[in-house]
Amino acid sequence: MNDNSLSAMRELQGLRIMRVFVRIDDAALRRSVIELAECLAQRHLQPRLRRLMANPPTRRP
Helix, strand or coil: CCHHHHHHHHHHHHHHHHHHHCCCCCHHHHHHHHHHHHHHHHHHHHHHHHHHHHCCCCCCC
């Protein structure tokens, strides 16, 4: 897959999530879904952040 197809796939997935999310009537459940998504994103980003902190990019003058 190239970058364009990955970007298009992510966009479609985002639209799918939004369509489902707006159909949830219960505000507490919507908050729980948001918290779950944030936790999943945090867990996914955590290893990347650790690597970045261990090997910060060098600045070019």
